[in-house]
Amino acid sequence: MRDIRFVAEHRGGLLKKxxxxxxxxxxCDCAEHVFPLYGDIKDLRVKKAISAGRDWAEGIAPVGDAIKAAREVHSAAGESTDSLFAVIARSAGHAAATAHMADHCVGAAGYALKAVRIAGKAVDEERKWQDDKLSLKVRELVLSAREMKRI
Structure with missing residues (x-):
């Protein structure tokens, strides 16, 4: 069952637009922050997912565009044999999917942490960076969801 705190008000949940x-x-910030771990990401589906998510948040694109971009970048992840690229792509996919179901934001952060782990970097530092980027309005929501999912 989905956490009602992440369900949008227009769907009967508690989450304000x-x-x-x-x-x-x-x-999107969490996903983009780990892009440099890979270097030059040539697969345009990764950056397209972030753009679609940000466009949705700005009100200039419908949720369907973000969902489509999320599916496309998850396909890119599934096609890849490079584990670092795959988790970065999945992070971007979850970021875009946040437009449809807000709890995907936790998945974006979680896959970003996996990317850091695969790259041999400091996971605790990345988690702190992510936490520091959280708006105070949603901080407790995200931190409690992370704890419940053990991310």
Whole structure:
């Protein structure tokens, strides 16, 4: 069962649109922050997913565009034999999917942490960076969801 705190008000949940957009931008920030671990990401589906998510948060693209971009970048992840690229792509996919279901933001952050781990970098530092990027309005929501999912 989905956490009702992440369900948008227009779907009968508790999440206000403004907070949903904060979660989207945070998820995109988390995904983008690990792009440099891979170097030059040539697969345009990864950056397209982030753009679609940010466009949705700005109100200039429908949720369907973000969902489509999320599916496309998850396909890129599934096609790859490079584990670092795959988790970075999955992070971007979850970021874009946040437009549809806000709790995907936690997945974006989780896959970003996996990318850091695979790259042999400091996971605790990345988690702190992610936490510091959280808006105070959604901080407790995200931190409690992370704890419940053990991310």
């Amino acid at each position: 403004e907070d949903h957009c904060l979660l989207m931008n945070w998820a």
